[in-house]
Amino acid sequence: MKVLISDHIAEEGKEILKAAGLEVVEKVGLSPEDLKEAIADVDAILIRSGTKLTAEVIAAATRLKVIARAGTGLDNVDIDAANKRGIVVMNVPGGNTVSAAEHTISMMLALSRNIPQATASMKAGKWEKKKFLGREVAGKTLGIIGVGRIGSIVADRARGLKMKVLAYDPYITQETAEKLGVELVDLDSLLARSDYISVHVPLTKETKGFINRELFAKMKDGVMFINCARGGIVNEEDLYQALVSGKVAGAALDVFEVEPPPKDHPLFGLENFICTPHLGASTREAQKNVATAAASQIVDYLLHGVVRNAVNVPSVSADQLPRIQPFITLGEKIGALHTQLADGPIEAVSITYQGEMADMETGPITLAILKGILSPVMGDEVNYVNAPIIARDRGIKVTESKTATAEDFTNLLIVRVRYRGGENEISGTIFGKKEPRIVRINDFRLDAIPEGHMLFIYNEDRPGVIGKIGITLGEAGINISRMHVGQEPAQKSNIILLTTDKSVNGEVLERLKKLPHVLSARPLEL
Ligand SMILES: NC(=O)C1=CN([C@@H]2O[C@H](COP(=O)(O)OP(=O)(O)OC[C@H]3O[C@@H](n4cnc5c(N)ncnc54)[C@H](O)[C@@H]3O)[C@@H](O)[C@H]2O)C=CC1
Numbered sequence: 001m002k003v004l005i006s007d008h009i010a011e012e013g014k015e016i017l018k019a020a021g022l023e024v025v026e027k028v029g030l031s032p033e034d035l036k037e038a039i040a041d042v043d044a045i046l047i048r049s050g051t052k053l054t055a056e057v058i059a060a061a062t063r064l065k066v067i068a069r070a071g072t073g074l075d076n077v078d079i080d081a082a083n084k085r086g087i088v089v090m091n092v093p094g095g096n097t098v099s100a101a102e103h104t105i106s107m108m109l110a111l112s113r114n115i116p117q118a119t120a121s122m123k124a125g126k127w128e129k130k131k132f133l134g135r136e137v138a139g140k141t142l143g144i145i146g147v148g149r150i151g152s153i154v155a156d157r158a159r160g161l162k163m164k165v166l167a168y169d170p171y172i173t174q175e176t177a178e179k180l181g182v183e184l185v186d187l188d189s190l191l192a193r194s195d196y197i198s199v200h201v202p203l204t205k206e207t208k209g210f211i212n213r214e215l216f217a218k219m220k221d222g223v224m225f226i227n228c229a230r231g232g233i234v235n236e237e238d239l240y241q242a243l244v245s246g247k248v249a250g251a252a253l254d255v256f257e258v259e260p261p262p263k264d265h266p267l268f269g270l271e272n273f274i275c276t277p278h279l280g281a282s283t284r285e286a287q288k289n290v291a292t293a294a295a296s297q298i299v300d301y302l303l304h305g306v307v308r309n310a311v312n313v314p315s316v317s318a319d320q321l322p323r324i325q326p327f328i329t330l331g332e333k334i335g336a337l338h339t340q341l342a343d344g345p346i347e348a349v350s351i352t353y354q355g356e357m358a359d360m361e362t363g364p365i366t367l368a369i370l371k372g373i374l375s376p377v378m379g380d381e382v383n384y385v386n387a388p389i390i391a392r393d394r395g396i397k398v399t400e401s402k403t404a405t406a407e408d409f410t411n412l413l414i415v416r417v418r419y420r421g422g423e424n425e426i427s428g429t430i431f432g433k434k435e436p437r438i439v440r441i442n443d444f445r446l447d448a449i450p451e452g453h454m455l456f457i458y459n460e461d462r463p464g465v466i467g468k469i470g471i472t473l474g475e476a477g478i479n480i481s482r483m484h485v486g487q488e489p490a491q492k493s494n495i496i497l498l499t500t501d502k503s504v505n506g507e508v509l510e511r512l513k514k515l516p517h518v519l520s521a522r523p524l525e526l
């Protein structure tokens with residue numbers, strides 16, 4: 001499988017991809033047309049903020065399965081277009097948080113002490129000591145808009161600098177604010193009371209153009225303003241006016257509405273404006289973190305089907321992942337088994353998580369079950385992203401429930417499927433730490449490893465049936481590697497699950513079906 005790297009990514013990330021046996025193609029700085037060509041035959045793309053994955057580019061990516069962002073923001077990716085194509089979009093939230101927060105603090109201090117301006121002045125041969133009179137941050141008030149991952153680290157560092165920190169974030173609780181040592185206030189109070197204001201919200205429909213003329217007017221005279229979050233949150237024209245009028249004494253931007261901004265951007269002409277070219281995450285540490293995490297996520301998804309940090313699929317947290325991964329495999333196998341056992345189109349799926357599973361993140365397991373159900377019919381067209389959409393479009397009703405106890409097992413996954421004309425129930429568990437087992441099919445108890453070419457036989461419980469099946473397969477040169485027999489004494493019937501070295505079909509299958517006391521035989525691929 002092939003991975004396209006279209007932005008500058010730390011070497012450590014590339015090494016992870018190569019070590020996993022993936023072909024790595026590196027093409028940085030492509031035009032949209034060249035990107036469309038380069039993305040056409042890759043299975044994954046690894047990007048930062050430079051690559052614009054528009055709907056048009058995504059439409060050209062006929063093999064693409066995963067977009068991984070070595071960083072947080074995904075505003076350069078058309079996620080709706082990816083959803084429609086069943087492409088998993090992943091990011092690495094948190095990997096560059098400290099770097100972005102430190103950059104914000106650097107911007108605040110650089111603004112306060114005129115460091116960029118003084119550097120430029122000295123390099124121009126001047127010694128303008130008087131001109132660059134600064135201000136201390138100690139004892140001043142910093143207003144943080146959006147106290148998530150980055151905003152809260154900025155708050156922590158600012159408190160270390162002896163600043164008073166106000167926060168506006170309608171989505172955090174008073175308790176969280178207290179833990180962070182910030183005073184949670186409404187937006188107007190923050191604007192009116194802060195000497196410095198720093199924005200740390202995501203760019204959304206709600207926050208686009210959020211910091212505008214009206215808000216600047218409500219700020220303290222001589223406030224200093226910093227945006228290291230996303231361009232577009234601040235109206236750049238309104239910021240320009242506020243800087244020219246002196247309402248805002250200084251502003252620092254790391255991010256712009258259009259990146260890179262036009263060379264003649266009006267803000268560049270202002271002495272009290274400083275900027276960096278989206279450098280918040282550009283540290284060795286952050287780049288190593290995000291590149292290795294994004295690369296591992298690509299490997300996990302392409303090679304093991306495990307989704308981490310996906311924005312369009314419920315993610316599994318890193319601490320839950322080792323626990324949940326075997327259940328994802330089990331869920332997918334049970335789903336695929338159901339479709340192959342159903343004698344008509346599937347109408348409803350009812351999933352019960354029992355025992356220790358009940359307190360896991362079960363969302364990804366449900367997705368895996370749906371993917372398993374749809375895969376035998378749709379092949380590669382279905383994945384963890386589009387499985388619930390396809391299921392819904394096909395009128396498959398999905399319900400989930402959880403119970404803390406699980407009969408004789410520590411964990412039990414019970415999937416009941418109603419198809420037109422009947423119902424089947426399959427239960428599975430994980431033995432040890434990661435061995436998936438099918439432990440019940442309808443009323444039959446068994447202990448089957450769900451993998452490879454299998455044969456499902458339903459027969460009357462009479463002596464000699466198993467021997468005849470073995471002989472029939474042996475004569476056809478088919479080797480049996482495992483056999484599981486489940487008994488239903490009340491009905492005097494058995495099910496036999498065989499694992500074979502080849503798939504069983506055609507004439508051999510017909511001969512098996514005609515054996516005395518064999519009621520049905522069907523091949524399964526798991
Ligand atoms: N300059 C750079 O290189 C980097 C920039 N970023 C950007 O930094 C920003 C923050 O990132 P994180 O802290 O990781 O995000 P986060 O999701 O952890 O935090 C965002 C916070 O904003 C709050 N929020 C959302 N809408 C709001 C609104 N209308 N008003 C007030 N608060 C609101 C949320 O409740 C949340 O607490 C994002 O825009 C991200 O794209 C992230 C990494 C590097």
Ligand SMILES: O=C(O)CCC(=O)C(=O)O
Pocket residue numbers: 048049070071072073074096278279280281282
């Ligand atoms: O990759 C970068 O340099 C930008 C990082 C960023 O903005 C993000 O992670 O959201």
